[in-house]
Amino acid sequence: xxxxxxxFLGRYISLSHEEKNDILAxxxxxxxxxxxxxxxxxxxxxxxxxxxxxxxxxxYIIDGxxxxxxxxxxxxxxxxxxxxxxxxxxYYIACVEDSILIVSDSSMEAEVFEKFPKFQSLCRILTEQxxxxxxxxxxxxxxxxxEQRYLDMLQHRPGLLQRIPQHQLASYLGxxxxxxxxxxxxxxxxxxxxxxLS
Amino acid sequence: xxxxxxxFLGRYISLSHEEKNDILAxxxxxxxxxxxxxxxxxxxxxxxxxxxxxxxxxxYIIDGxxxxxxxxxxxxxxxxxxxxxxxxxxYYIACVEDSILIVSDSSMEAEVFEKFPKFQSLCRILTEQxxxxxxxxxxxxxxxxxEQRYLDMLQHRPGLLQRIPQHQLASYLGxxxxxxxxxxxxxxxxxxxxxxLS
DNA sequence: GTCAATGCTTGACCTATGTCAACTCTACAA
DNA sequence: TTGTAGAGTTGACATAGGTCAAGCATTGAC
Numbered sequence: 304x305x306x307x308x309x310x311f312l313g314r315y316i317s318l319s320h321e322e323k324n325d326i327l328a329x330x331x332x333x334x335x336x337x338x339x340x341x342x343x344x345x346x347x348x349x350x351x352x353x354x355x356x357x358x359x360x361x362x363y364i365i366d367g368x369x370x371x372x373x374x375x376x377x378x379x380x381x382x383x384x385x386x387x388x389x390x391x392x393x394y395y396i397a398c399v400e401d402s403i404l405i406v407s408d409s410s411m412e413a414e415v416f417e418k419f420p421k422f423q424s425l426c427r428i429l430t431e432q433x434x435x436x437x438x439x440x441x442x443x444x445x446x447x448x449x450e451q452r453y454l455d456m457l458q459h460r461p462g463l464l465q466r467i468p469q470h471q472l473a474s475y476l477g478x479x480x481x482x483x484x485x486x487x488x489x490x491x492x493x494x495x496x497x498x499x500l501s
Numbered sequence: 502x503x504x505x506x507x508x509f510l511g512r513y514i515s516l517s518h519e520e521k522n523d524i525l526a527x528x529x530x531x532x533x534x535x536x537x538x539x540x541x542x543x544x545x546x547x548x549x550x551x552x553x554x555x556x557x558x559x560x561y562i563i564d565g566x567x568x569x570x571x572x573x574x575x576x577x578x579x580x581x582x583x584x585x586x587x588x589x590x591x592y593y594i595a596c597v598e599d600s601i602l603i604v605s606d607s608s609m610e611a612e613v614f615e616k617f618p619k620f621q622s623l624c625r626i627l628t629e630q631x632x633x634x635x636x637x638x639x640x641x642x643x644x645x646x647x648e649q650r651y652l653d654m655l656q657h658r659p660g661l662l663q664r665i666p667q668h669q670l671a672s673y674l675g676x677x678x679x680x681x682x683x684x685x686x687x688x689x690x691x692x693x694x695x696x697x698l699s
Numbered sequence: 700g701t702c703a704a705t706g707c708t709t710g711a712c713c714t715a716t717g718t719c720a721a722c723t724c725t726a727c728a729a
Numbered sequence: 730t731t732g733t734a735g736a737g738t739t740g741a742c743a744t745a746g747g748t749c750a751a752g753c754a755t756t757g758a759c
Contacts, residue, residue: 646745668705
């Protein structure tokens with residue numbers, strides 16, 4: 304975990320041995336079992352999460368159906384909308400796998416910023432990156448068909464496909480589980496046209 | 502324009518008369534004619550835009566077809582991905598209407614931050630808002646059908662529908678212009694079932 | 700005014716997706 | 730072992746959306 308965290312941070316800023324220890328002293332690593340619900344619809348939460356290991360997802364429950372809208376894996380962070388709006392959450396957050404997360408809130412953030420001013424610029428860079436990436440994902444979603452979106456995932460996040468159940472992936476792609484199942488059947492048919500038995 | 506700008510800023514920070522004059526002295530207002538292309542695919546740009554009046558959009562050209570992915574109207578800002586990635590832009594930015602924009606770049610931003618430190622926290626708040634809103638828009642897009650997306654726009658941004666051509670709106674909704682046309686026909690049929698001439 | 704260009708609509712047709720249902724398979728608990 | 734619950738698949742059917750093409754309306758250039 305420490306390795307994952309400091310490798311990630313090292314990409315942007317350099318930290319002394321002492322600084323690293325100060326960070327670890329904050330005791331920010333938390334383990335969660337697969338299926339743990341971190342945030343429920345209607346709750347007011349002030350916690351932000353950063354994934355060091357595992358995978359978490361956000362989902363809505365609409366007419367009794369779960370609609371998964373986003374997955375977060377290693378070195379990805381999520382600030383739930385309700386932290387910012389201070390209103391009741393519209394969605395759920397849960398662990399797709401056993402996960403190790405950094406859990407923080409704004410007071411802890413302020414503390415870190417005071418001790419490590421260099422984190423401010425880091426935070427700014429990451430935030431800009433986040434916006435740019437999110438917009439790009441959204442753009443790609445709009446200009447693609449469900450099949451293209453699935454093939455894109457196969458190319459760019461092949462590992463993730465192995466880790467998440469298909470019914471969660473389906474709504475992430477904007478379709479039903481049945482359609483995803485057929486879409487996959489269609490693709491593998493095309494890839495392996497039936498070998499004719501002479 | 503000044504009014505729009507200072508009303509917007511006033512929602513977050515308070516500015517003295519002198520400070521306002523300093524800001525205006527930067528000469529940051531620029532007028533553009535409808536149709537003006539601010540950024541082309543392949544270009545390297547360092548400019549960010551903030552809309553004071555009018556409307557701009559981002560679009561890709563794919564197989565010769567324009568795919569509009571986002572609209573920006575009054576008090577909305579856009580930092581093109583290429584500003585952040587320093588790579589060639591993948592998309593275009595153009596004015597949907599005659600528009601008045603604030604054009605800035607990172608050096609001007611640094612200048613403003615130095616003169617007005619309070620802008621740093623403002624920027625931080627706006628950025629967080631942006632992420633939360635973008636994620637929410639994306640979530641809504643995923644869990645909605647094109648028809649629901651259109652009806653949502655009718656409810657939440659009715660003014661925008663009057664301002665943008667339908668073929669641009671169509672790709673924004675993730676469909677073709679023909680489908681949008683039929684979708685609209687379907688809706689108005691349902692709303693006004695044919696009055697039977699006795 | 701005429702003409703061309705563009706945008707919007709409509710029709711015909713095909714395909715993909717949604718929906719409802721049945722079925723299999725697996726994991727897990729009693 | 731059996732039974733149950735959940736995930737994934739498959740079938741049948743209805744419908745929405747994509748594609749290609751034609752037609753109409755509006756705009757703007759000349």
